[in-house]
Amino acid sequence: MTEKLQKYTKKLANGFEIEIVPLPGFNQVYSVVMANFGSVDTKQGAKTLPAGIAHFIEHKLFAKPGYDVSEKFAKYGANSNAYTSYTKTAYLFQTLENPYDNLKTLLDLVQNPYFTEENVASERGIINQEIQMYLDMPEFVLEQRILEQLYPNDPIAEDIAGTSDTLQMINQKNLLQAYQDNYRPSNMDLVIVGDVDSEKIENIVENSNFQTLGQPLEKTFNKLTPIGPGGQEQMDISQARSAYGIRIDIDMSGYDLVKKQYEMNMVMETLIGESSSNYQEMNRLGIIDDSFSYNVVAENNYCFIIISGSTNNSEEFQEYLQKHLSYESLKAVLTDTKFERIKRDAIGAYLFAQNSPEAIANQMAELYFYGVDYLELIHMINSIHRDDLLEVSEQFLKDENCTYYNLLPNRK
């Protein structure tokens, strides 16, 4: 066997984690700083923040007095970007040259907010266009609607970018406050993939200036309300789309939660993945097409599965899944051979991802917040047994955990 990836790790006294992974043969250096702060984090201590504020910070941190950080990255030959998810915000660059100057720029990006009344106002227009763009995408609208059913009145059911209304509630003051409460070194990490000198990296980070130290404000999660009964609406689309949602309320975090996510993925792959008899049967019956997919999300306080796709018959789509997603169905099909196959597939996916500095960096940065070492994922996969899948399915594949949403073509 060829040698596996190696990494250098250092946790600074202020709590900031640095991870460096050399990737022999690759030309680029890819780096990401991640903050453990995302769109769902709108309740912190006694404060309630407007929906979309994490995403707004992501956009506006690029602005600095008299310059935009992307100009600096460009000057040092890097391209830069950023993204916001339900629970994280990430800032990244990819470069061939000047990795150390680019790192300084990345640190400047996340350490020095410059929010003014004027630049906040101009960003509203841009983000509003982003929101409008997504509202024309039926897959996106469907995800929002099924989340509203899975988590009624919860921040996770809000658009990551907020709404045109909540954008108006975001201002210079609450942006700065949210930034200071969350962009603290102990709530962030840095991953660099590529050929760099770890000592130089450490020095640069040590000498950089995090504005607010200490622990971030404690996150307050909404008390979970009962799952919605399901629903449907008409939209100006030509093909119906359906989603089937499963909410899993488990009190779990860290390594155990990530392992549970792997197990749930394996359960879904067995029951409705492309190699399942159910996938083939639904296809044969014309209930689904090749847009059919599932997504398992396991975050602190949020653990759910969304199964969705275009369909010719929303009712049959829902009925089929309700009938066949069960512990009994899994027990009937999960032979030792099938389990071995599912595991091999997961091992292959892990190797495929290692072709990509981007995939390595982003997964590693995210897994850090769950206490999981990306390079040890293979052991996690190998530690999963067939009985674990049966147990997890018995635990969560229950009617009371499920709901649905349909988007139907407006026949007008």
Place this chain on the structure above:
Amino acid sequence: MKKRLAKNIFLNINPIKKFRTIKIQIDFLRPLNKDEMTSRRLLANVLSNSTKDYPSFQAINDREMDLYGSEISVYTRNLLNFNDLAFSVEFADPAFLIDGKTQIKDNLDLLGEVIFKPNLNGPVFNDEAFSTEKRNLMSNLLSIKDNQDLVSSLGLIKLIYRDDPNRQVPIFGSVEQLEKLNNDDLLKTYRDIIANDLVIINVVGNIDETEFLEYLNESIFAEKLKNDRNDLTISFSKFDDLIKNPANQIEHKHLNQSRIGLAYATEGVSKDFNRMAPQVMNLILGGDDQSQLFLQVREKNSLAYSVSSTYQPISHLVTIQAGLDASSIEEALALIDAQIAYIKNGKVTDEQIKHAQKVMLTRRKISTDSIQYYIMRSIWETIYPQTLLSNQQFEDELNNLDKKHVASVASHMHAIAQYQLIGD
């Protein structure tokens, strides 16, 4: 290793070690023909649905999983004036597996199954495979109407190729053609392709060339790929009529956001012309987050979230796309014109040129970190080597470029098409 297996059947093996996967790709090429777009796409889907030895979708997927999650992919795409039916398998490098001894041979055999051992019932494709994939493709084609970016880009393409019937049907086919397609016809299409299309086989990854060649010679590929193939003639679209008489179209739909697409013909490459100038001009116009369009339309005037331009080196076309409020379209169009004028009038700064040169070089080098780069480069080397620049040529052309070259490209841009999808 480069080898010709028969006339117009090429084998290229690149034993590069930096990736953790190995990819084998086989491209079947013939001239674009509007009447074959849908059948070739449906064929791609039917062949990847099941095979003789893996006679169901489940069976073939099980096999992929057994091989540590191998990824079989079959699709059609435009390549120059050709329709490329591409088959590939990408799989985990056995050097990273405990029991991967037969991994390379097994994956080659699986790809051979997909291409040469279709799932037949007598003289037609297996009915379930055919009907499932026909229904799937129909569903995909109907869903296009719900993807507004795609609607907008297809609307623009239709205008650009107004005078070229073979490009009027998208590469993934049309509902009208699909409705008429039957199983007998599809099998005829299949046999014609397997016997006559030009074939390029690419293998990239940690592979022993001699060993691979042995596998290949013992496989079904050796038996099926020994007859000579048709020559291909490269041709280029002309836009002279559109330059004189541009095509414009406005459509209305119930949408939150409007989309605009604009196309410009540029002058082709001539001897005293810098070959990198059009790409550098495009980069400065709308190719990244430092470009004129991004900074002026998005950042300064907050009119759009997405606005960009692309340059297509084969057709020499520059296209611009933006998503924005219907009420802002006129303002955005004026701003787009102003950015082209800015470049045309030589106002581009030395810093902008320097930035564009750097980005071009960086993008080229970073692209070599992807396995697909080596496959695409090998395909170009095989069918159209004139379009490729060596690393040295690329750098020389970039270094020799100045403001005048860039202004000259913008000065020779002719608006040929404009598509507006108005949300109301």
